[in-house]
Amino acid sequence: MPRETFSDLLAFLAVAREGSFTRAAAQLGVSQSALSHTIRALETRLGLRLLSRTTRSVSPTEAGERLLRTIGPRFEEIEVELAALSEFRDKPAGTVRITTAEHAANSVLWPKLAKVLPNYPDIKVEISVDYGLTDIVAQRFDAGVRLGDQVEKDMIAVRIAPDMRMAVVGAPAYFAKRPRPQKPQDLAAHDCINLRLPTHGSLMAWEFERKGQELKARVEGQWVFNSSSPMLRAVLAGFGLAYLPDDMVQRHVREGHLERVLESWCSTFPGYHLYYPTRRQSSRALSVVIDALRYRKRDEDS
Template sequence: MRRGDLADLAAFVTVADQLSFRAAAARLDVTPSALSHTMRQLESRLGVRLLHRTTRSVSVTDAGHRLLERLRPAISEISGALEDLGEEQRKPFGRLRIYASHLAAATVVAPVWGRFLSTYPDVHLELLVGEAPIDIVAKGFDAGIGPKDRAAEDMIAVRVMGPMRVAVVGAPNYFALRRPPRTPDDLARHCCVQYRRAADAPLYEWSFSRAGEERRLAVDGRVIVNNPDMAIRAAIDGLGIAYTLESLAEMFLRSGQLIRVLEDWSPSFEGLFLYYPGRRQVPAALRAFIDMLSAASTAAMPTQVLRNPFAKEA
């Protein structure tokens, strides 16, 4: 099929329906002379007369009727498909695929996914959790959520969680045997749950700040993990003090399984972002998801903001 044939065939169906070049031209928003020229070119390419026309009337030839019998279902199917696409842009529909870090999945997606799916019952949410940066376009994802440095330069990044505070925590049974630290230097006398992002990455140094003073310390301990959840679990089990995120430790602090220390020294780091390719033709499901996350995000911006300790090293 040549480029433009589909439009010309659709125009032929309109002329056949209206049996008037003037009425068909008005429906197609073209001039009658331009539409007549289009029909003559179509007939010339096909080598068949489709329409009888005089200055007063238009009728369909026998060959034209046979073509119409085949064209009408196809044109109707195409029109329906285009209408469905338009409806999808107006109403969230279909599958929404998100790639998120463990932190983003737990603190950004999980708090809203029940409300999102109940609000938009025609959407299916697929969430893949991973720490390795990936090409979300090549892997078929609509968006990713994580530290801002995961977004490629040509992507749109939308903040979905404000800067988040660090929490230094330990179990009550751990502190029953040891005096809680009052300054970062006191950590030298404690077992600390250390964090290594990857097998070949260096151990993460703990950062602190208070009243403009900033400290960065290498800590010691008998447990090393590469997952924030496991750092908290080690602390709950009394294996040492963990350096984690306030949002991840919150439920264990409320339950009394963990005790927070060095709170006046705890800094914040830049929050989390949803990133996706391009601004144009954003799927309605993704737009609705972004709007819901943005409405739920934290607006406050602490004055001391550090690099995300659980993001990749620069």
Template sequence: MNRDDLIDLNAFVAVAEEGSFTRAATRLGTSQPALSNTLRRLEARLGVRLLTRTTRSVTLTPAGEEFLQGLKPAFDAIDLSLGAIGSLRKSPKGKIRITAPRHAAVSLLWPMLGSFVKDYPDIEVDVNIDAAARDLAGDRFDAGIRLGELVAQNMVAVRIGPDLRLAIVASPGYVAQHGVPATPHDLVQHSCINFRLPASGEFYAWQFKREEQDVKVRVSGQLSFNDPDMILAAALDGHGIACLIEDHAQAMIRDGRLVRFLEDWCPLFPGYHIYYQTQKNNSAAFRILIDRLRFRSRQSERKPPQ
């Protein structure tokens, strides 16, 4: 296989994974017309159509699907080899792509990244803010950040933050007009601000526990959001009761802009973990990033079963 063959095959894999000539061209650092010509040249040389092109999308033909499945193990092996040789450099180099919800990115990832990129100028970090769980392999992420209880069992999960707790809050104005619920069951009599789960599109069921009693409540109200910042803003404006991660609302609780209740029904739960596939991440750059993020006072790492 000559150099041009490798370039053409890499171009095909990029288009197949991105589902777009524009995104693939950006990823490869080339132009869309040049990339399109490369793919036409590859199809002509192979004598088979690999892609179906429309004005809005690019999809794989059955032959293209089969071709991609054959190529991916080889390109994954190349990635592993590049990571291994990169680990021998005195100054680690590489690009790391991470997907994380906004709260984790702001509270845990960003405080570390400022010093990290100064210490390792040859390492690039690409952070995608997304509350929904992403397919790491399919979307070409090196790692993701999620709450510990949400990480799939087949992933390596490294704790990067402390245990968390929910806070049930409302503005003083709402409390003065409507009172506060004495138990979680009383929430159904109140106007609550719903959180729509990004992955499923369903409303989050508020979960409580006290001693051995578990309670799950489906709340209702005029407003719902898929973003905690909007829920916080609505609660501050007196539109209802909100369920938020404690530290997200802590400053407003402390200065009296929010009133907290049902605190004894909100136990601790596992905090954020960074997760990844063992076979995909052995570069020195990635290992250094994980070590920087690792939660020091309560280290926890889960490996998939052998």
């Protein structure tokens, strides 16, 4: 069937339902003469008269009545489905790929997104844990998470967490054998659990600051990991000291499983920020994720 026949059938349905060329033409946004020409052309192609015309009314013929009964509901179904598709389009949908460090994934992304995503079943979130400074454009990520001072200037950055303070901790069993360090230089005599950074393959320096004096300590120890969770496991088992985000160890300190040292020296860093390219138009799905993750002062009290 030629494509124009579908338009002609819609025109027939409008006239048959309205019982008037005038009202149907107004509904379709065409002239009455153009609509009359369309119906005549349809009747000619089908070889059937579909409408009976009088000076006062228009009504379907027997063939027209049958056509109205058979195709009318089908076109209504199509209209309903198209409306449903439009509604689907208006819902945020799609996959949002984020690269982040493990601590941010566990402490910020998971708890915040787990509350929101059930309301958006058509959004998928893919989180890639990586301590490297990933090029999100080259690696086709929609966004990345870094500490505030690590975000490149040509990116849009949205704060998703408060400033982060670090902590040096050890287990009571470890301190039963070793004296507590009083200054960062004392760490040279301790077993320290290291984190290897993939960016340059080097071990992460432990950064300290007190009264304007900044110090970076290169520590040594028997254990080296490339993520924070096994570091926490090792320090809880008494294998040495660890340099970890304060919020990651708070519960263990409170329960007496870990003890803080060098508190007056421990640094605070700009909190985590979600960032994405300025030249990329953000999708509605990414907008939902950004709004869910955005840091608000009340988050500290929740």
